[in-house]
Amino acid sequence: MKRIKKLLSLLLSLTLVFSLAACGSSSDSGDAEKADKKTSESSEAVLKIGAIPDQSAEELNENMGKMAEYLSEKTGLKVEYVPSQDYAALVTAFERGEMHLAWFGGLTGVQAMNVVSGAEAIAQRPMDAQFHSVFIAQKGLDIAGLEDLKGKSFTFGSESSTSGHLMPRYFLGEAGINPDADFDGEPNFSGSHDKTYALVESGAFQAGALNESVWKKAVEEGKVDTSKVDVFYTTPDYFDYNWTINSEEVLSEQFGEGTKEKVADVLLNMGADSENETAKAVLAFFQTDSFIETANENYSMIEKIAKELGMVK
Known part of the structure; x- marks a missing residue:
């Protein structure tokens, strides 16, 4: 009988030890998982x-x-x-x-x-630090300055563009042109500089304004036909x-x-x-x-x- 009790006591002790070890392992594993997750989040x-x-x-x-x-x-x-x-x-x-x-x-x-x-x-x-916009127009329209844009159809680039809208609108105002009243219809917004020169070259609009560097690159790469459309005015510089x-x-x-x-x-x-x-x-x-x-x-x-x-x- 005493022997059986001793065996039972030993079994209970062993069970307790394994349980504690398992808990410790589970806790360590949880901490490790948290650390791994934090490292993963940081690395991602x-x-x-x-x-x-x-x-x-x-x-x-x-x-x-x-x-x-x-x-x-x-x-x-x-x-x-x-x-x-x-x-x-x-x-x-x-x-x-x-x-x-x-x-x-x-x-x-x-x-x-x-x-x-x-x-x-x-x-x-x-x-x-010394950027410019260029105004372009179809050839043969006798457009030599900004004041000649009255009564012509016109396209800007994106409404939020500095060189394709904000500064061209400002310089038009300085020349006495109200884009919302003086063009042939409301001004268009092409969305990007490359679309602006394409629209003017195609005849969809008679004139437009865009980023000088995009224009120069298009000319150098032969993407625009300067026999059909060309620059007639370059703005003063701005950032x-x-x-x-x-x-x-x-x-x-x-x-x-x-x-x-x-x-x-x-x-x-x-x-x-x-x-x-x-x-x-x-x-x-x-x-x-x-x-x-x-x-x-x-x-x-x-x-x-x-x-x-x-x-x-």
Whole structure:
């Protein structure tokens, strides 16, 4: 009888030991799972970059994809290009913190800075400090200046475009032209610069305004027939395109402190990375040999004009 009791006691002890061990193992496993999940979430953080869709979606997708690849290589972060349906969609994504770095025009950059406290313009091309819009018209219409556009059909680019709408509208006003009253019908909005020159060349509209660099590239690549349409006026210069980065708060929370400086450093040193084929391809797409520093205050003129025209609150 005593022997049986001893055996029962031993079995109970062993059961208790195994139970405690199992609990410990379960707790350790839970802690490990939590740690793994945290590490996984951290490693899955993706720095998303975007660009206003001001030209061919195919070209943007290819080259902004290369930009994402380059930034990833140089920063060690996961970087992804996310296309935007239109200019406003990019600003909205930036406001929500869903876009961390964006290639904006002057107007969309100002709009983004106005809705995101701490957003900062960090880099631009040298040409963006002295940018221009061009006014184009069909050949044979005797259009020599902005005042000759009265009574003509006209197309801007996107409504949110700096070089395709805001500044052309401003300079038209300076020349005494009211786009909403003086054209043949209401002005059209093509949506992008490449569509603007195509519409004028085709005869759909008699004149239009667009980004000077897109026009020059189209002429160089033979994408536009200058025997049918050509430039008749180039605007005075103004600040335009830039890389704007989201707030320090958003970046630090998702990618750690110093992310803004890390990204800015990569952008500002691309021109010196002459042996890197990806860097060379990206810079060629942007029609520049480097990016240089810029600052929010450079866009104060754009902001002032946009407020006067009711395009920024």
